[in-house]
Amino acid sequence: MIHEALLQLFRNRPELAAEVLRDALGAPVPGFTEARIEPADLTEVVPVEHRADLVVLLLDGRPVLGIVVEAQLGRDPDKEYAWPSYLVAVRARYRCRACLLVATTDEAIAAWCAEPIDMGPPDWVLRPYVLGPSAVPVVTELAEARARPELAVLSVMAHGQSAAGLAIAVAALTAAAGLDQERQALYLDVVLSSLNEAARRSLEEKMKSGYEFQSDFARSYVAKGRLEGQREGRLEGQREGRLEEAANAVLKVLEARGLEIPPEVRARVLASTDMSELDRWLRRAAVIADASALLDTTSS
Known part of the structure; x- marks a missing residue:
């Protein structure tokens, strides 16, 4: 999810690649009027497949910079050979300069990259x-x-576990409230999964209380969660009711046959959470001569 979410931020806002290169990493980025996603299949005539994670092309009437975006979550020695081939292919295809931008959520991996x-x-x-x-x-x-909701979500992914995590998450979801529902759904899931437990609980409470960032989607998201919780609760209640009925049926058959039920057998039957087990015991209760043999697994 983290790998795909990182890439989706750049897909949803191609300008983000140029912005983080220029503003966060101090890279020289040429002036451009358009940023667009290009095919990441960089295979040429040579029958070897080269597929980058994402290619962002900056244009100013013509291509001025190709940015190969890679989401990297672990060490991969093959990248030392794959990454250069991506850049060569982009440079050859678009006849412009090319650079590599690697995004990661781990500082140790960042140092390796x-x-x-x-x-x-x-x-x-x-x-x-x-x-x-x-x-x-x-x-x-x-x-x-x-102004830059994707950068705000990226900020949650990077700093969601810090003391500022809740404030960053609130800002990101406030920004996401004006987006389409597909992006809202993705960003909300990413934000919630990037926070520590305490911050996530606080954020969910804010959502339930109708905090200012709450959109129609967020309200429906919370409502859906409540309904699903209620439905699961009802289903669990029904299941427990059926188990209780089945357990009582086993005991009633034994009692009706005049068999004395040992306390440990009664406790085991009432504690069972396996309907097939209770069904098996019900059939045995009708034929066994001693209630203590009910739990015997060596006989049918």
């Missing part, structure tokens, strides 16, 4: 731009979150 890749002499070195948690800004201002 940032290691330069020596391509060979004389000075051919690939230096990835890496967007780790420490490089992502803490977004708590509502105006900034509304």
Whole structure:
């Protein structure tokens, strides 16, 4: 989920790739009038498949920069060879400069991703731009979150476990309230999964109380959760009722046959949560000569 959520933020706002390169990582980004997602299948004539996670193309009448976006959640030694091939393919396809942007939610992985890749002499070195948690800004201002909701959600993913997690989450969901329901659903799930338990409970309470960030979708999300909880409660209650009836039926058959029921057998029957087990005991209760044999698993 984290891998796909990271990429979806860039898919939903291609400009985000340029913004984090320029504002968070200090990279030189050329002026552009359009940012769009391009096919990530970089296979050329040579019969070897090269598939990046995402390719963002910046244009100013013509392509000016190709950004290969990779979501990386663990160490993969093959990336040392795959990443350069992605950049070469993008540069050849769009006839423009290309760079690599790696996004991760782990600082140790960020350090690993940032290691330069020596391509060979004389000075051919690939230096990835890496967007780790420490490089992502803490977004708590509502105006900034509304202007760049994807950055706000990215901020929750990076800093949701910190003391500022709840404030960041509130800003992100406030920004998401004006988006389409598909993005709201994704961002809400990402935000909730990125918080610690205490912050998540506080956020859910705010949602239930009708806090200002609450949208029609958020209200329906909470209502759906309540209805599902009520439905699960009703189903559980019905199941418990059926178990109790079945357990009492077993005991009544034994009593009707005049058999003395040992306390441990009675307690075991009443504690059972397995309907098939109770059904089996009910059939045995009609034929056994001693109630203590009810729980005997060695005979039919």
